[in-house]
Amino acid sequence: MVATDPRRNIPRTDRLLADPEVIAAGEHLNQATIKAIIAEVQTAARTGEIPVAEVAPTIISKLGSRAASSLTPVLNATGILVHTNLGRAPLSPAAAQAVTEAAGYVDVEMDLVSGRRSKRGTRAKAALLQACPAAEDALVVNNGAAALLLAVTALRNRGTGAGSGAKRDTAPNPVHSPSTARSDASPGEIIISRGELIEIGAGFRLTDLMTTTGARLREVGTTNRTHLADYADAIGEDTSCLLKVHTSNFRVEGFTSSVEVAELRTLADEHELPLIVDLGSGLFTPDPALPDEPDIDTALRAGADLVIVSGDKLLGGPQAGLILGRTEAVQRVAKHPLARALRTDKLTLAALEATITHTSNPIHDALHIDLDRLRERTATLAEAVGAAIVAHDGRVGGGGAPGVPLPGWAVELPEGCAPALRTGDPAIVTRVHQGRCLVDLRCVPETDDDRLAAAVTAVLGRLGDGA
Numbered sequence: 198m199v200a201t202d203p204r205r206n207i208p209r210t211d212r213l214l215a216d217p218e219v220i221a222a223g224e225h226l227n228q229a230t231i232k233a234i235i236a237e238v239q240t241a242a243r244t245g246e247i248p249v250a251e252v253a254p255t256i257i258s259k260l261g262s263r264a265a266s267s268l269t270p271v272l273n274a275t276g277i278l279v280h281t282n283l284g285r286a287p288l289s290p291a292a293a294q295a296v297t298e299a300a301g302y303v304d305v306e307m308d309l310v311s312g313r314r315s316k317r318g319t320r321a322k323a324a325l326l327q328a329c330p331a332a333e334d335a336l337v338v339n340n341g342a343a344a345l346l347l348a349v350t351a352l353r354n355r356g357t358g359a360g361s362g363a364k365r366d367t368a369p370n371p372v373h374s375p376s377t378a379r380s381d382a383s384p385g386e387i388i389i390s391r392g393e394l395i396e397i398g399a400g401f402r403l404t405d406l407m408t409t410t411g412a413r414l415r416e417v418g419t420t421n422r423t424h425l426a427d428y429a430d431a432i433g434e435d436t437s438c439l440l441k442v443h444t445s446n447f448r449v450e451g452f453t454s455s456v457e458v459a460e461l462r463t464l465a466d467e468h469e470l471p472l473i474v475d476l477g478s479g480l481f482t483p484d485p486a487l488p489d490e491p492d493i494d495t496a497l498r499a500g501a502d503l504v505i506v507s508g509d510k511l512l513g514g515p516q517a518g519l520i521l522g523r524t525e526a527v528q529r530v531a532k533h534p535l536a537r538a539l540r541t542d543k544l545t546l547a548a549l550e551a552t553i554t555h556t557s558n559p560i561h562d563a564l565h566i567d568l569d570r571l572r573e574r575t576a577t578l579a580e581a582v583g584a585a586i587v588a589h590d591g592r593v594g595g596g597g598a599p600g601v602p603l604p605g606w607a608v609e610l611p612e613g614c615a616p617a618l619r620t621g622d623p624a625i626v627t628r629v630h631q632g633r634c635l636v637d638l639r640c641v642p643e644t645d646d647d648r649l650a651a652a653v654t655a656v657l658g659r660l661g662d663g664a
């Protein structure tokens with residue numbers, strides 16, 4: 198480095214912190230945040246990314262424009278409805294408003310008429326039961342994984358679950374209650390089909406989750422075929438429950454067979470065992486747009502003691518785990534000590550209630566999109582940016598309906614557009630497939646079409662200039 202290297206003149210932190218313009222721009226931020234931004238810009242100058250003269254102005258502009266959180270809003274142009282990397286379900290305007298209203302002090306655990314303490318989540322629960330009359334009771338927890346963990350933990354004491362005429366056990370005490378003493382020593386076996394052992398993403402396996410409870414998994418059948426007799430043969434002294442899991446993110450095709458919930462109910466009754474059904478995706482009732490996707494109502498009517506779903510998949514709400522089912526089973530789960538550790542917050546309860554009580558939300562709307570309108574919008578975009586329109590299938594995504602195409606269209610751009618669109622403003626995430634960058638408008642709010650077109654035009658212009 199030569200002596201005249203301008204990088205030696207990068208302003209020092211104490212000088213920048215004392216600069217009146219920096220102080221003014223950062224008055225809404227704390228010292229740690231301001232220092233981090235200063236350090237980041239100094240580094241950019243040191244590595245030659247920005248000229249030294251730009252250090253102070255860059256810091257001032259960054260401080261002034263710093264968003265409340267560094268999560269960047271994204272236009273989802275992938276055609277994938279429930280995109281885990283993009284935060285799954287976007288909230289509806291009603292749900293977003295409910296979150297804002299619940300942000301302050303709210304009567305989440307108080308009856309304002311009597312001034313007494315009330316139960317948490319009463320109204321979200323009432324909304325759930327209205328939406329799903331087959332459920333006698335419901336509980337909301339943090340997410341689907343928490344719901345499953347809690348359900349298999351709380352229902353594992355044999356003979357005390359929701360099965361036919363089983364006795365209720367509200368305060369397990371090994372000293373006074375010999376029936377629970379055995380279960381405490383041995384958490385028992387969860388019986389599950391080999392065709393339903395799933396990894397839900399990022400290396401997390403439901404099987405590992407369940408064995409953290411100390412329970413053992415008793416896998417039955419084969420990957421492609423499981424019969425009622427496989428379950429029946431596996432039931433023994435140590436069986437704690439029967440579990441059926443929806444294979445939400447893959448499909449086994451060809452020579453296959455699995456056992457219906459109703460058949461499992463009969464078997465569970467014969468042995469007084471609880472039957473838990475983890476559906477994952479979260480439809481309340483069958484949806485004609487996804488004919489093979491299981492729903493809560495059908496599973497409960499077929500005899501599940503508990504049905505588990507996520508709030509932010511096809512339900513289109515906030516991250517949550519919903520447990521619906523028979524009163525006795527839900528109450529056992531609700532009273533388990535673990536329920537307190539997995540309970541949901543007021544913001545989630547507010548968003549969930551708003552989602553359930555309104556007909557429209559972004560996931561529902563994208564699934565049932567008017568195809569003529571989608572085609573028109575796509576054609577308008579193609580024309581505006583001077584690109585071709587191609588047939589393109591959207592997908593539900595990790596949230597359900599594996600392998601089911603949602604036919605539609607996309608605008609086809611050169612692959613090189615994808616990174617520029619992702620890092621632009623607005624940030625646009627497209628589908629990169631077979632050397633092309635595909636822009637699918639299914640999950641893009643129509644009100645953002647113009648912004649999106651302008652961003653694509655700008656990127657194509659820059660790429661055309663060889664920039």
Ligand SMILES: *Cc1c(COP(=O)(O)O)cnc(C)c1O
Nearest residue numbers: 340341342443445475476477507
């Ligand atoms: C998604 C899913 C889960 C996990 O739910 P989260 O809300 O992501 O915790 C559990 N079981 C099934 C079948 C799922 O599809």
